[in-house]
Amino acid sequence: MGHMGHGAPQGGQQQGPQALPGIEHVVAIGSGKGGVGKTTMSVNLAIALAKLGKRVGLVDADIYGPNVPTMMGQTRQPSIVGDNRIVPLESFGVKFMSVGLISPGDKPLVMRGPMLHQIIRQFLQQVEWGELDYLLIDLPPGTGDVVISLVQTVPLTGAVVVSTGSAVALQDARKALEMFHQVNVEVLGLVENMSQMRLPDGTVLDVFGAGGTVATARQYNLEFLGSVDLDPSIREGGDRGMPAALGGEDDARGAAYFQVARAVMDRVDEVSEEQGGVFEVL
Numbered sequence: 001m002g003h004m005g006h007g008a009p010q011g012g013q014q015q016g017p018q019a020l021p022g023i024e025h026v027v028a029i030g031s032g033k034g035g036v037g038k039t040t041m042s043v044n045l046a047i048a049l050a051k052l053g054k055r056v057g058l059v060d061a062d063i064y065g066p067n068v069p070t071m072m073g074q075t076r077q078p079s080i081v082g083d084n085r086i087v088p089l090e091s092f093g094v095k096f097m098s099v100g101l102i103s104p105g106d107k108p109l110v111m112r113g114p115m116l117h118q119i120i121r122q123f124l125q126q127v128e129w130g131e132l133d134y135l136l137i138d139l140p141p142g143t144g145d146v147v148i149s150l151v152q153t154v155p156l157t158g159a160v161v162v163s164t165g166s167a168v169a170l171q172d173a174r175k176a177l178e179m180f181h182q183v184n185v186e187v188l189g190l191v192e193n194m195s196q197m198r199l200p201d202g203t204v205l206d207v208f209g210a211g212g213t214v215a216t217a218r219q220y221n222l223e224f225l226g227s228v229d230l231d232p233s234i235r236e237g238g239d240r241g242m243p244a245a246l247g248g249e250d251d252a253r254g255a256a257y258f259q260v261a262r263a264v265m266d267r268v269d270e271v272s273e274e275q276g277g278v279f280e281v282l
C-alpha cells in the first residue's frame with residue numbers, strides 16, 4: 001500500500017502537518033459531551049475495521065478518561081526499542097497506545113499545553129505503528145488543545161462525531177462540528193450512541209431521544225453513519241476488556257459497529273478522493 005497519503009514534505013523548514021510514513025488515513029473520533037460513549041465507539045470501530053481486513057491503530061488521546069487500555073484488556077506499559085521508539089500494545093488485531101499507559105493507576109495526568117502537544121506528537125511519530133490503513137484517534141470530549149496539536153502534527157482524513165440523541169448532547173456535538181470546521185477537518189459523519197434500548201420482552205425504550213442525531217446530521221448536511229443501541233452487554237464487554245464487536249458482524253450486538261465501520265470506510269474513500277492526495281499506481 002502506498003504511504004504518500006497527503007501533503008508530502010516539501011523540503012526546507014517544515015512547520016506544517018506531515019503525513020506519517022506508512023499510515024494511510026488518520027481519523028479523529030470526537031464528541032461534544034463527555035460520557036456519550038465515544039471511547040466505546042472508538043474501540044469497537046477499531047475492532048470492526050480490523051475484522052473487515054483493515055490494518056488499524058488506535059491512539060487514546062482522552063487525557064480526562066483514558067479508558068482504551070481497560071476496554072482492550074491490556075494495561076501494561078509499552079516497551080521501548082532502539083532509538084526511543086515505543087512499541088504499541090496490540091489486542092484483537094488492533095495496535096494501540098494510550099495516555100493511560102504513561103500515567104497508570106488512578107493518578108490524573110496533570111499537564112500544561114506544551115507537554116500535551118509533545119505527547120500527541122510522540123504518540124504519532126515515535127510509536128512503531130508499521131503500515132496502517134487507519135489510525136483512529138480517540139479525542140477527549142469537548143473542544144480544545146488536543147485537536148489543535150493533532151492538526152498541527154498530521155493531516156487528518158476526517159473526523160467522526162459521536163452523540164446521543166438528547167438535546168444537550170447534540171448541543172455540544174454542534175460545538176464539536178464547529179471546531180472541526182474551524183481547524184479544516186472534514187466531518188465524515190455523525191454516529192448516534194445509546195440510541196434505543198430493547199428490553200428482553202421486546203419493548204423498545206427511547207432513553208436519550210433516538211433519532212436526534214440523524215436530524216442534526218440532516219440539518220448540517222452531513223452523513224449519518226449509523227446508530228448503536230443502549231445495551232448493558234456493551235457496557236459489560238467494555239469493562240471486561242472484551243468489546244462487543246468481537247462477536248462479529250453476524251452477532252446482534254456487534255452488527256451495529258460493523259455498519260458504522262463500513263460507512264466510515266466509504267466516507268474515507270470518498271473524502272480522500274476529493275482531497276485528491278492519494279496516488280496509487282497498481
Ligand SMILES: Nc1ncnc2c1ncn2[C@@H]1O[C@H](COP(=O)(O)OP(=O)(O)OP(=O)(O)O)[C@@H](O)[C@H]1O
Binds near residue numbers: 033041062067230239
Ligand atoms: N451503547 C452502549 N450501551 C451501553 N453502555 C454503553 C454504550 N456505549 C457506552 N456505554 C457505557 O457508557 C459509559 C461511558 O462510555 P465511554 O467511556 O465510552 O464514554 P466517553 O464518551 O468516551 O466518555 P469520556 O470521553 O467522557 O471519558 C461506559 O461505562 C460504557 O461502557
